[in-house]
Structure formats: C-alpha cells, structure tokens
Amino acid sequence: MSTSTGDVAEVLAGHAVSQSFADLDDATVEAALEVLFDTLACALGGLHSPGVPEARTALSVWGSGAVTIWGTTxxxxxxxxxVANGGALHALDYDDTDDEVPLHAASVVLPALLADLEENRPDCGxxxxxxxxxVGLDGAMRVGRAGGPKGSRGWNYSVVSGGMGAALAIARLRRWNVDQAVSLLGHQLAQTAGSLQSIIDGTLAKRFQPAVVAKNVLFGAALTGAGIDGPRNVFDGRAGFVNLYQDGKFDRDVLLEGADRAAYLTDLSLKPYPACRFTHAPIDLTLQIRDAGITPQSVEHITFETSGQAFNMVGRTYDPATANIVDAQFCIAYTASVALHRGAVLIGDFADGALxxxxxxGFAADKITVQPTDDVDFLAMAPVTAHVRLTDGTERTFVGKIVSGSPQHRLTPEQLKAKADDCVQHGGAAVTADELWNTVHALAKDEPVTRLLELLARPSKGPGSR
Incomplete structure (x- = not known):
C-alpha cells in the first residue's frame, strides 16, 4: 500500500529502483568502471595511512562477520x-570528486554498497x-548539485549528499520498491550530519567521516528491511533536507533531469594528485612554471590568487614544525612547493619525513602566499593566477585555467594505471594495477562480483613493501 506524500524523494527513488543496466549509456558504464578501479586503488593505497590501522584495531572489538576488510584476511x-574500508579509501585524499559541488561521491557509496552486497547478495553479477x-554515484552528485555547495556554512557535502546516494544504491541492489527506498532515504536524513571542522582543524577524523556515514546507511537499511519506517517527507518536509541543509533553496530540475538514465556520472573527476581537489589547479600551474625553466633557487616569492572557497579550504599557512598529513593535503603552499621542487606530487610526498x-x-612556509580574489567566482577551482617574483628582480605572471582529471581533461587509462600502481605499491597490496583493471572491467561482461572481492581479500604485505 502506497504511503505517498508527494515528496520529491518519491520521484528520485522511482528512477533509482527502476534503473537497468541495459538502459545505461556506454559512456556511463565506462565512467563507472573507471571510478570503481580508481577508488579501489586508492583504498589499497591507504591501508597503512595514519589512523587507518588503528581504526581496524578499534573496530575489531565488535567481532568478525561476513564482510571483507580490504587488503587483509x-x-x-x-x-x-x-568504516574500515571507507577510512582507507578516503585517507589519501586521492578519491573522485564532483567539481561542481564539490564532493567525493564514491567515498560513501562504494564501502556501503560492497558491504551490503557481500552480506546480502554475494552471488551478485x-x-x-x-x-x-x-545509481548511487549519480544520486550523490544529483543531490549535491541540486542544492549547491553550502561549505560556507560548514557542511561537508561528501557526507551530506553521499549518504543519500548510498541509500539509493542499496535500495537498487536489494531490488526494493519505491516506498522502501524512500524509507531508507528518510532514515539517512534522520542520521545525517557532516561538519568541515575536522578539515579546518587538520584532524584525522576527516578521513573517517564518509566511512561513518556508510555505516549509518547500512544501519538504516537494516531498519528499513525490518519494516521500521523512516521519515517520508525527506526533501520537502519542514525539517527535511531542503530546509535543513539548503536554506530552502533547491533546484528540483537539477535533481530530476536525466535521473532516469543516471546522466551525471560522466562528470566525475578522478584526481591526478593525492590532495584536496582545490590544490589541483595550483599544482597544475606550478608544473607549468617549472616547465618554463623557473627553479626553486630562482624564486624570491610566489603569490597565488584563488577563489574565495579555494582560499578557505587550502589557503592555510604552512608550518613545518606542526603540520600533519591533513594540513599538507589541504595546503596550496605545500603542494605547490612539492610540484616545483620535485616535478610531481605523489603519495610519498605526504609521509611525515617529507612534510x-x-x-x-621551508619554501612553502617562507616563499608562497595565497590570497583570494573577487575576480574569480567564489566557488570556482579555476582560474588560478600565480605572480612569481624572481631573485633577479623580475616578475612573471602565470594563469592556469585547467584542472587535470576533470571531464574536460580526463586522465587516460595509462595515467589511471600509473596512479593505481603508485597506490598499490604504497599500500603493499598483493594486487597489481593490471589485475585490478582487468577484474573491474570484467564486470561489464557480467562476471560475478566475487572475483573482485577475492582480489580485495588478499592481505597487504605491509606499507611500501612491493
């Protein structure tokens, strides 16, 4: 019996639960395969990152179960x-981004979805x-884009929107009807929270926020499956998503247009550098500066001009004495200095000794300044301008308009494999990039997911041991 309230959640859920593989565009399927490959490589790379092994130990007190903790037995x-898998996945800050919001779609969706599959549909093709x-990735992007970013209010949109996407993914996996899908969305609304303070304070809690939301979605799915209903007015209610997180402003056309074919997925960006997405345009620009023949020794000072949001997220001053890995991942000064000195920004550049x-x-602390400009849209990642003052007294200006890894500047399969190779070597994974690539792509031929899970269950050989 329908309990319709007319909430827009019903339409969104209807598209999600009725989606079929046959109706997906080839480009959408390829985008899904690439983000799956990329995300799992990031997870295997983050196995031994600070906080992740400690989290596995802490979680072990709740006993064993049926779901693989990736890279372990x-x-x-x-x-x-x-939680364990999501923490590893997000630890390197190397996972996908929807640049329009921005948010990390897979950081919540994939750990929840694979856990639910392994417990409830282990024979899934x-x-x-x-x-x-x-359905899940597109849904997370759809919710985020319909509301627009509210980072200025302190919401972490990977968390706020990602949970909604994960709920849609699990509803589709379980072949639920619209009422059940809406109920799960309602449970997720009831549990959703996501503060950016962990980033502002540079704490390791940041890497576990999406993971904990994945856990909450699974609890909500258990309640829904048991017939315990969640709120029905998920988006339009007085304390629903739109009023609570969006100040009453929400574009329903963005939420629903193309939802029947999951049209947004091809807009996901895959990162070329293991740092906050807002550092990428400055890194790209710094590599251009290096290619122009400018060396660290010839630089007196560099001033980066960025959007207001980029400044808020990654414009912090770098202090070598106190900086930790999160400070470095969210710092233009540090990442740009790495790019200028080393010609690349890799996972190893965020090890404690490297920091x-x-x-x-020293260069990051003394010779790089970041300042916001009103000449760039407040939320934009690009353009970025660098004013370079050289030791000979001359000044040069560089402008960067691209963000590598974006839909307009996609990483090639070769670049994705090179990134994955850096990840699996860093994490000591007993899996090669080619093995992972081939196993992921076999899913498009309807090979069983168990083959992928078998790869993820191979125990790591220890950090950087390969």
Missing part, C-alpha cells in the same frame, strides 16, 4: 567493515552491481 559485520553503483623536508617545507 579479516572480516567484520557490514557496518564496521564499511557485474551488471546488477554496476547498476546499483551508477618536514627543509627545502620543500
């Missing part, structure tokens, strides 16, 4: 495996899994 109940993944390298860290 351990298992856990689905919600706690999702590739087509069913990919369809649910597409205090006298040349790189």
């Amino acid at each position: 351990d298992t856990a109940p689905g919600p706690f495996a999702a 590739g087509h069913e899994f990919l369809t649910a993944l597409v 205090r390298d006298p040349a790189v860290a």
Whole structure:
C-alpha cells in the first residue's frame, strides 16, 4: 500500500529502483568502471595511512562477520567493515570528486554498497552491481548539485549528499520498491550530519567521516528491511533536507533531469594528485612554471590568487614544525612547493619525513602566499593566477585555467594505471594495477562480483613493501 506524500524523494527513488543496466549509456558504464578501479586503488593505497590501522584495531572489538576488510584476511559485520574500508579509501585524499559541488561521491557509496552486497547478495553479477553503483554515484552528485555547495556554512557535502546516494544504491541492489527506498532515504536524513571542522582543524577524523556515514546507511537499511519506517517527507518536509541543509533553496530540475538514465556520472573527476581537489589547479600551474625553466633557487616569492572557497579550504599557512598529513593535503603552499621542487606530487610526498623536508617545507612556509580574489567566482577551482617574483628582480605572471582529471581533461587509462600502481605499491597490496583493471572491467561482461572481492581479500604485505 502506497504511503505517498508527494515528496520529491518519491520521484528520485522511482528512477533509482527502476534503473537497468541495459538502459545505461556506454559512456556511463565506462565512467563507472573507471571510478570503481580508481577508488579501489586508492583504498589499497591507504591501508597503512595514519589512523587507518588503528581504526581496524578499534573496530575489531565488535567481532568478525561476513564482510571483507580490504587488503587483509579479516572480516567484520557490514557496518564496521564499511568504516574500515571507507577510512582507507578516503585517507589519501586521492578519491573522485564532483567539481561542481564539490564532493567525493564514491567515498560513501562504494564501502556501503560492497558491504551490503557481500552480506546480502554475494552471488551478485557485474551488471546488477554496476547498476546499483551508477545509481548511487549519480544520486550523490544529483543531490549535491541540486542544492549547491553550502561549505560556507560548514557542511561537508561528501557526507551530506553521499549518504543519500548510498541509500539509493542499496535500495537498487536489494531490488526494493519505491516506498522502501524512500524509507531508507528518510532514515539517512534522520542520521545525517557532516561538519568541515575536522578539515579546518587538520584532524584525522576527516578521513573517517564518509566511512561513518556508510555505516549509518547500512544501519538504516537494516531498519528499513525490518519494516521500521523512516521519515517520508525527506526533501520537502519542514525539517527535511531542503530546509535543513539548503536554506530552502533547491533546484528540483537539477535533481530530476536525466535521473532516469543516471546522466551525471560522466562528470566525475578522478584526481591526478593525492590532495584536496582545490590544490589541483595550483599544482597544475606550478608544473607549468617549472616547465618554463623557473627553479626553486630562482624564486624570491610566489603569490597565488584563488577563489574565495579555494582560499578557505587550502589557503592555510604552512608550518613545518606542526603540520600533519591533513594540513599538507589541504595546503596550496605545500603542494605547490612539492610540484616545483620535485616535478610531481605523489603519495610519498605526504609521509611525515617529507612534510618536514627543509627545502620543500621551508619554501612553502617562507616563499608562497595565497590570497583570494573577487575576480574569480567564489566557488570556482579555476582560474588560478600565480605572480612569481624572481631573485633577479623580475616578475612573471602565470594563469592556469585547467584542472587535470576533470571531464574536460580526463586522465587516460595509462595515467589511471600509473596512479593505481603508485597506490598499490604504497599500500603493499598483493594486487597489481593490471589485475585490478582487468577484474573491474570484467564486470561489464557480467562476471560475478566475487572475483573482485577475492582480489580485495588478499592481505597487504605491509606499507611500501612491493
């Protein structure tokens, strides 16, 4: 019996639960395969990142279960495996981004979806899994874009929107009807929270926020499956998503247009650098500066002009004495200094010793300044301008208009594999980039998901051991 309230959640849920693999565009399927490959590589790379092993130990007190903790021989109940896996996935800050919001769509969706699959549909084929993944990623992007970013209010949109996407993915995987899907969305609304303070304070809690939301979605799915209903007026209610998170401003056309074919997925960006997405345009620009023949020794000072949001997120001053990995991941000064000195920004550049390298860290602290400009849209990642003052007294100005890894400047399969190779070597994974690529792409031929899970269950050989 329908309990319709007319809330827009019903339309969104209807598109999600009725989605079929046969109706997905080839480009959408390819985008799903690439983000799956990229995200799992990031997770295997983050296995030993600060906080992640400690979290696995802390979670072990709740006992074993049926779900693989990736890169280990351990298992856990689905919600706690999702926390462990999601923490590893997000630890390197190397995972996908929807630049329009911005948010990390897969950081919540994938740990929840694979955990639910392993517990409830272990015989699932590739087509069913990919369809649910597409529904979830597209849904997270759709909710985020319809509201527009509210980072200025302190909301973390990977968390706020990602949970909604994960709920849609699980509803599709379980083949639920619209009422059940709406109920799960309602449970997620009841549990949603997501503060940016962990980023502002530079704490390791940041890497577990999406993971904990994945856990919450799985709890909500258990309640829904047991017939315990969630709020029905998910978006339009007096304390629903629109009023609570969006100040009453929400574009329903953005939420629903193309939802029947998950049309947004091809807009996801895959990162070329393991740092906050707002550092990418400055890194790209710094590499241009280096290619122009400018060396660190010839630089007196560099001033980056960025959007207001970029300044808020990554414009912090770098202090080599106190900086931790999160400070470095969210700092233009540090990442640009790495790019200028080393010609690349890789996972190893965020190891504790690297953060205090006298040349790189000292340059970041003393010779790089970031300032916001009203000439750039407040939320934009690009353009970025660099004013370079050289030791000979001359000044040069560089303008960067691209953001590598975006839909307009996609990473090639070769670049994605090179990134994955850096990840699996860093995490000591017992999986090669080619193995992972081939196994992921076999899902498009409807190969069973168990083959992918078998790869993820291979235990790591330890940090950087390969």
